[in-house]
Amino acid sequence: MSFGLPPLKVKPEHVSNIKPQEGPFGVPSPLVAGLAATKSKLGMSHPIEISERNYHLNQEKMNMAMLRNIQGLHAPLKLTMEMKFTSKVGHLPFLQRSNFQHDVLTAKHLDFGFEDILNTPELCEVAGQPHAVVERSLGIL
Structure with missing residues (x-):
C-alpha cells in the first residue's frame, strides 16, 4: 500500500542508448561540437540526479499524503489553498x-541554504527611485 507516496527506489524516467558523435579516438570532439553540445548528448550524469x-x-507530496492520512482531507486542502x-x-x-509567509507554510524558514549565505549582488533586488520604478513597471516611463 503506497498511500500515493513516491517510490523510494530511484528509477530513470527513460531508458535509451545514447551514442555521442565520436572523434577519431572514440571520444566526442569538443572542438567540433562544443562543450555544451557534447554534454547535452551524454544524458544523465548520475541515476539520483532526477x-x-x-x-x-517529492517531499511536499509525502508531507501532504501523511497529513491527509493523519488529519483527513481538509488539512492538505487548507494548506494548499x-x-x-x-x-x-x-x-x-x-x-x-521575502516570501516569508510561504517559507513558514513550507517550513523552509528552518533550513539554511547557499542562497542564505552566498547571495550574490546581481540576484538581489536593487532599490531605486520608487516613482520611476513603478512607472517603468506600468509601461508609462
Whole structure:
C-alpha cells in the first residue's frame, strides 16, 4: 500500500542508448561540437540526479499524503489553498520580496541554504527611485 507516496527506489524516467558523435579516438570532439553540445548528448550524469532535482516536490507530496492520512482531507486542502494565496500576494516593485509567509507554510524558514549565505549582488533586488520604478513597471516611463 503506497498511500500515493513516491517510490523510494530511484528509477530513470527513460531508458535509451545514447551514442555521442565520436572523434577519431572514440571520444566526442569538443572542438567540433562544443562543450555544451557534447554534454547535452551524454544524458544523465548520475541515476539520483532526477530524484534530487525533484526533491522538494517529492517531499511536499509525502508531507501532504501523511497529513491527509493523519488529519483527513481538509488539512492538505487548507494548506494548499494558503500556499496558493501566499504566492499571489503582490508587492510594489521597488520593495524587496521575502516570501516569508510561504517559507513558514513550507517550513523552509528552518533550513539554511547557499542562497542564505552566498547571495550574490546581481540576484538581489536593487532599490531605486520608487516613482520611476513603478512607472517603468506600468509601461508609462
